[in-house]
Amino acid sequence: MKHDTVSDRALDIPETQERNMSQEMENHYREILSALGENPEREGLQDTPARAAKAMQFLTNGYQQSLGDIVNDAVFSSDTDEMVIVKDIELYSMCEHHMLPFIGKCHIGYLPRGKVLGLSKFARIVDMYARRLQIQEELTRQIANAVLDATDARGVGVIVEARHMCMMMRGVQKQNSSMKTSVMLGDFRENLPTRQEFLTLVYN
Numbered sequence: 001m002k003h004d005t006v007s008d009r010a011l012d013i014p015e016t017q018e019r020n021m022s023q024e025m026e027n028h029y030r031e032i033l034s035a036l037g038e039n040p041e042r043e044g045l046q047d048t049p050a051r052a053a054k055a056m057q058f059l060t061n062g063y064q065q066s067l068g069d070i071v072n073d074a075v076f077s078s079d080t081d082e083m084v085i086v087k088d089i090e091l092y093s094m095c096e097h098h099m100l101p102f103i104g105k106c107h108i109g110y111l112p113r114g115k116v117l118g119l120s121k122f123a124r125i126v127d128m129y130a131r132r133l134q135i136q137e138e139l140t141r142q143i144a145n146a147v148l149d150a151t152d153a154r155g156v157g158v159i160v161e162a163r164h165m166c167m168m169m170r171g172v173q174k175q176n177s178s179m180k181t182s183v184m185l186g187d188f189r190e191n192l193p194t195r196q197e198f199l200t201l202v203y204n
């Protein structure tokens with residue numbers, strides 16, 4: 001089953017439009033510096049708007065990628081039908097509520113049904129969705145659906161563990177807090193022993 005939504009597809013942005021976006025972002029960062037009471041023309045800040053715009057474009061470049069681009073035919077026939085797990089995939093994303101980072105790791109498990117996905121593609125799928133403005137719950141769901149769509153697996157399980165700067169640096173300022181989210185699809189949702197095997201292998 002395909003989960004093709006606007007958020008799952010790459011945005012087709014022409015090069016000229018991308019340059020205009022970069023310039024517009026640079027102008028906005030300059031205005032933000034002024035609004036903070038800073039002088040954007042002082043030596044330490046002269047190049048900051050351009051650098052900040054470039055950094056933001058990199059941190060959100062998942063909008064320019066699609067699942068088809070990422071997988072790129074790296075799905076291979078296989079007789080393997082036992083659980084496959086990829087653990088501790090680092091992720092860096094941006095909270096859509098405060099545009100502050102959340103940082104953590106992702107664990108992915110799936111039950112192949114005649115096809116396996118190239119190992120590096122799991123990390124690339126995580127990066128593609130992480131490099132968009134996100135909430136962790138939605139990020140977890142998107143990764144799980146993408147793996148299911150790419151592999152047609154009998155089941156997929158995804159766990160994301162992350163620490164959110166919007167909770168650590170501002171607001172309640174709880175530096176030791178973390179958040180765990182999970183999405184279980186197919187056999188991982190419907191079969192308790194399968195789910196338990198996944199959790200055991202991830203955390204042991």
